[in-house]
Amino acid sequence: MTSKPIGVAVLGLGNVGSEVVRILTENADDFEARVGAPLEIRGIAVRRVDGDRGVPAELLTDDPADLVGRDDVDIVVEVLGGIDIPRKLVLSALEKGKSVITANKALLAEYTGELADAAEKSRADLYFEAAVAGAIPVVRPLMQSLAGDRVNKVAGIVNGTTNFILSAMDETGADYAETLAEAGRLGYAEADPTADVEGYDAASKAAILASIAFHTRVTAGDVYREGISKITSDDLETAKSLDCTIKLLAICERIVTPKGKERISARVYPALVPLNHPLASVNGAFNAVVVEAEAAGRLMFYGQGAGGAPTASAVLGDLVMAARNKFYGGRGPLESKYAKLKVAPMGDILTRYYVSMQVADKPGVLATVAAEFSKRDVSISTVRQQGSGDGARLVVVTHLAADSALSDTVASLEQLDVVVHVASVLRLEGTTV
Structure with a gap:
């Protein structure tokens, strides 16, 4: 006897939506066996229903609100992108008691609390594994596998576009603009790459990871970027000479202030990473996330962080979980926000700096520069002087210090007569000194 089908609405038919529909259709028997009931696509919302979309025309609709409200829809898969329209649709679905699977990190980073409250009130499921690191399972391990542990730090490479660009620059020696253009030609970068290259995408993911790991609501606006x-x-050449490479990192961690207060830090920035650190070898468009927990120790999750098929894999994993809950009467994990920890300002975080500056080629420069660090109790680890004349360059790497002290030091360096130009300021991660 065949069980009553579970109706699925798919919002969006882009790279991810198309893969979700394809895999779900081609493997219908397998999904039925895994769930216990058939999964039937009731409709697919698109902007325009004209043209050959590779799916039965009768499934297409340009009225997503109507599709979400249909009585024969049990689960809504949102892969539209954007915030305002998806927010209304997801809230509507949750308020009607329909389970929601979303890959929308920007939406979750801004409105996790609102969506979680709606899901809890109507006893609906809200799943979002695909919103962070594509096919890599990170959300579910943090929410479930490590639910009995204390997570102290989550750090990783969570944006494939920037990792591709930095890896290519490191391998070829090409400059940023040239490599960004190549990333666009290969399809790794959008026509407008701002969300990726300026860290907004990674900041949204960092907010989600911090919220889950530390049982505290964190939004994208809380993340230093x-x-x-x-x-x-x-x-990158200097990084090699220091046995490092450069990666755009998302870092979320527990910290204790000098006054003994527990806080959390959520930040995204390019950083020097020692070559012996596990994240240093993550190249191309791949992603990786390292989790440090008190009992489990260090765990690393690595794989395809983006793309239609990898992201669809995560969406479909959530779909199976939500469908099983519908069939057997269970519920997915609820939001955990009991800790209510405050987010520490970036200035309170202990970091290390790499500072590269063009300087005057004359005696006393090093002493003058070193004095600015000393005034703010910032200890210098290494100093390298490169070139001469107009090309004289000084590279300073510090020990750990408060980011506010380091930032103030850099500001003061820019005012020195012997410093022509502060060319680069990067943080150094993956060390403890």
Whole structure:
């Protein structure tokens, strides 16, 4: 006897939506066996229903609100992108008691609380594994596998576009603009790459990871953010000389203030990473996330962080979970926000700096520069002087210090007569000194 089908609405038929529909259709028997009931696509919302979309025309609709409200829809898969329209549709679905699967990190980073409250009130499921790191399972391990542990840090490479650009610059010696153009030609970068290269995409993902890991609501606005557009080929060459590479990192961690208060930090920026660190070898468009927990120790998740098929894999994993809950009467994990930890300002975070500056080629420069660090109790780890004359360059790497002290030091360096130009300022991660 065949069980009553579970109706699925798909909002969006782009790269991810098309793969979700294809895989779900081609493997219908397998999904039925895994769930216990058939999964039937009731409709697919698109902007325009004209043209050959590769799916039965009768499934297409340009009225997503009507599709979400249909009585024969049990689960809504949102892969539209954007915030305003998806927010209304997802809220509507949750308020009607329909389970929602979304890959929309920007939406979740801004409105996780609102969506979680709606899901809890109507006893609906809200799943979003695909919103962070594509096919890599990170959300579910944090929410379920590590639910009995204390997570202290989550750090990783969560944007494939920037990782491709930095990896290519490192391998070829090409500059940023040239490599960005190549990324666009290969389809790794959007026509407007701002969300990726300026760190907005990674910041949204960092907000989601911090919220889950530390049982605290964190939004994208709470995340300190810098992008990669100022990284130069010279920076990467210097990084090699320091046995490092440069990666755009999303870092979320627990910290304790000098006054003994527990806080959390959520930040995104390009950083020097030692070559012996596990994240240093993650190249191309791949993503990786390292989780540090008290009992489990260090765990690393690695794989395809973007793309239609990998992201669809994560969406479909959530769909199976939500469908099983519909069939057997269970529920997915609820939002955990009991900790209510405050987010520390970036200035309170202990970091290390790499500072590259063009300087005057004359005696006393090093002493003058070193004095500015000393005034703010910032200890210098290494100093390298390169070139001479108009090309004289000084590279300073510090020990750990408060980011506010380091930032103030850099500001003061720019005012020195002996410093022509502060070319690059990067943080150094993956060390403890």
